[in-house]
Amino acid sequence: MKRLMAIFERDVTLAFRTGGGALNSVAFFALTVVIFALAIGPDRARLSESAAPILWTAATLAAMLSFDRILQADFEDGSLDALIESGDLLSLVALAKASAHWVSTLLPLILATPVLGLLLGLPAHAYFPLMASMVIGTPALSLFGALASALALSLRRASMLITILTAPLLTPAIIFGVAAANAGARGDALFGPALMLLAAMTLFGVLVTPAATAAAIRFNTD
Amino acid sequence: MDERPADAGRLIAARDIAAQRGGRLVLSGVTLAIGPGDLFILRGPNGAGKTTLLRTLAGLSQRAAGALKRSDNASVFLGHADGVKAALTARESLSFWRMIYSAPPAIIERAISRLNIFPFLDQRGASLSAGQRRRLALCRIVISRRPVWLLDEPTSGMDAVSIRAVVDLIAEHCRDDGAAVVATHEPLDFGPGRTIMLDEAA
Numbered sequence: 001m002k003r004l005m006a007i008f009e010r011d012v013t014l015a016f017r018t019g020g021g022a023l024n025s026v027a028f029f030a031l032t033v034v035i036f037a038l039a040i041g042p043d044r045a046r047l048s049e050s051a052a053p054i055l056w057t058a059a060t061l062a063a064m065l066s067f068d069r070i071l072q073a074d075f076e077d078g079s080l081d082a083l084i085e086s087g088d089l090l091s092l093v094a095l096a097k098a099s100a101h102w103v104s105t106l107l108p109l110i111l112a113t114p115v116l117g118l119l120l121g122l123p124a125h126a127y128f129p130l131m132a133s134m135v136i137g138t139p140a141l142s143l144f145g146a147l148a149s150a151l152a153l154s155l156r157r158a159s160m161l162i163t164i165l166t167a168p169l170l171t172p173a174i175i176f177g178v179a180a181a182n183a184g185a186r187g188d189a190l191f192g193p194a195l196m197l198l199a200a201m202t203l204f205g206v207l208v209t210p211a212a213t214a215a216a217i218r219f220n221t222d
Numbered sequence: 223m224d225e226r227p228a229d230a231g232r233l234i235a236a237r238d239i240a241a242q243r244g245g246r247l248v249l250s251g252v253t254l255a256i257g258p259g260d261l262f263i264l265r266g267p268n269g270a271g272k273t274t275l276l277r278t279l280a281g282l283s284q285r286a287a288g289a290l291k292r293s294d295n296a297s298v299f300l301g302h303a304d305g306v307k308a309a310l311t312a313r314e315s316l317s318f319w320r321m322i323y324s325a326p327p328a329i330i331e332r333a334i335s336r337l338n339i340f341p342f343l344d345q346r347g348a349s350l351s352a353g354q355r356r357r358l359a360l361c362r363i364v365i366s367r368r369p370v371w372l373l374d375e376p377t378s379g380m381d382a383v384s385i386r387a388v389v390d391l392i393a394e395h396c397r398d399d400g401a402a403v404v405a406t407h408e409p410l411d412f413g414p415g416r417t418i419m420l421d422e423a424a
Contacts, residue, residue, distance in 0.1 A: 006321035010310075017309035018348075078303025081282055082362065086322045087295055222283050 003088050004096040011100030014073075021069055022104045025062045029109045032058035033116045044121050051120035052130050052181035056174050059109045059134065060141060064163040064170070066105045067145035068152070070097055071217065075153050080221060090217060091210035098139075098146040098209070106138040129184020129191060137177040137198035143205030144169045150216035173201055232257045233296040233370050233401060234279055239288030241271065241278045247286060248274050249420070256370055256403065261396040261412055264405035266420030272405035273301065275420070276372045279403065297370035302378075304359035308348035312339055312358050315347065319362045333361035336391050338384070352379030360388060371395060371402040377410065385410070 015022035036054045040047055074080040083093050113134060114127060122130070148165040152158035180194035232255045240250035248271035254262070256279075264272045277283040280299035281292055306315060316330050316339070334340055337357040342350055350358065356379050363371050371392065377385045385408070392402050393412050404410070 002324065003322050006318055010307075010318050013314075014307060014309050019309060073307075076303070077305055077307065078301050078359075079305035079307070081280075081299060081301055081303075082305050082319075083322070084282060085280060085297070085299060 003086065004092055007083065007093060007096045008100045008103075011097055012104045015069070015100070015104030020104075021066060022108060025066050025105045026108045026112050028065060029058050029062040029112060030116060032061055033119065037120055048121040048123060051117055051122040052126070052185070053174075053178045054120060055113055055116060055130065056134070056177045056181070059106070059113075059138065060170055060174055062109060063106055063138070063141045063145060064166055065159055066101070067149045067162045067166065068159040069105075070101050070142075070146045070149045071153055072149060072158075075221070080217070084217070084221065090214035094146055094150070094213035094217065095143075095206070095210040098142045098213075101146065102139050102142040106134075106142060110134045110138065123185065125187075126181065126185035130181040132184065133177045133180040133195060133198060136195055136202060137173045137180075140173050140198075140202040140205040141166075141170055143202070143209040147209045147213045147216065150213045150220065153217065153220035173198065176201065232291070233293050235289075235291040236279060237289040237291075239278060239290055240286040241274045241283060242286050243271065243274045249278070250287070252288075254279070254403075254418070256401050258369065258399040258401060259396055260401040261392070261415035262403045263410070263412065263415055263417045264403060264420065265407075265417055270420035272420055273374050276374050276403060276405055277301070279370075280372050295368055297372050298363050298366040298368040299372040299374075300359055300363055300376060301374050304355045305362065306347040306350065306355045306358050309346060311346050312343050312350070315358060316361055316365065319365045323366045323368075325365050325367055329365050329367065330361075333364040336364065337361055337387065353381060353384060356380055357384060357388075360391075364391070369400050371400065371404075373402060373404045375406055375408075376404060377406065377408055 014020050033054055036058065037047060040050060071080065074083065084090055110131060113131060117127060117130065144166055148162045151165060152162050155161060176194055176197045180191060180198060183190040183194050234256040236252060236254045239252050240247060242248065252275060264275065266272055274283060276299060278285050280297050282299060316333065320330055334343065337360055339358060339361060342354055347355065360376060377388050380388065389410050389412055392404060396402055
């Protein structure tokens, strides 16, 4: 457990250091939202009803572009070999790295969401459901992203491939996430069930992806 | 995993193993028993499979044939890549590896003094030279406290003084009932030790 914490802490530290890229993801997220807003135009009503889908889509895109950071650097500089032979279960190492990715990349996006929601004219009562759907649903992004980055490990500059690999896995998160955010904003009874589906996706990710990620790492470091 | 009497007391025992690199067979029929005090120097031309053999002994690569018996946490592997993070200082890297290997704090002091890390302890990896990074990478091997060191060109990029220090460190580790398999092109003088010649891929 102490070792997994050490891996988690190191990954979070590296993400916020020079070249770590955690803050670039926030910038990319904000930029995408602004581009969407400009493309939709000054119609406040349309903007505010598009706010949840725009924020969920932009967050997912920003996450996709950051997935290759989860394992690629460790693979290239040899530290992944050392983590493999450190003695911990490799699937737990993968879980620690996915968690670090969520904290360093997706949590900052979620924290930036209220500011961007303001820009899009998101109604006050819609903030809580949107944020709740992101907090519950985005861990699945990091988990499936770790798996995709492990699959593409031996290919260099694979972020486009990783994006293509993860898109079908992550669209359910967007669909249920936006459904939950919208239902919550309307005061609809579907809010609860939609959040449950999101939670199910994250829990499925926790159960299944670490072992699959570990297998993919072993295959690609062989 | 069958227990053979000849392998008793061995940390790693490889019997007639073959290994592939990128789908091509580069090694075959290698038998090697590594026990406390053993030092093997691995030599051979580029492409002979030195790295592949070390990775296979480390359990990082799957063997294509043969039997490999390893006791738990028997070995630690240093490949061509140093595993030194550009954004972390030497001190941060060392304490990370200490956590990973659950080593006592005193082991860091020992690694720092043996590999002369002190002059650049608070510099980030990005500002270190190739030889300095290599020395820092070797600290991980010391910190691991694993018995068998599997080292791939451990002295690459180092000056003469550092090379001497590394050779002494490896020799001392083997005298203290450790073991090492060192792949190198350098004419390193370890004193006693067996040389394994690997031929061009058969």
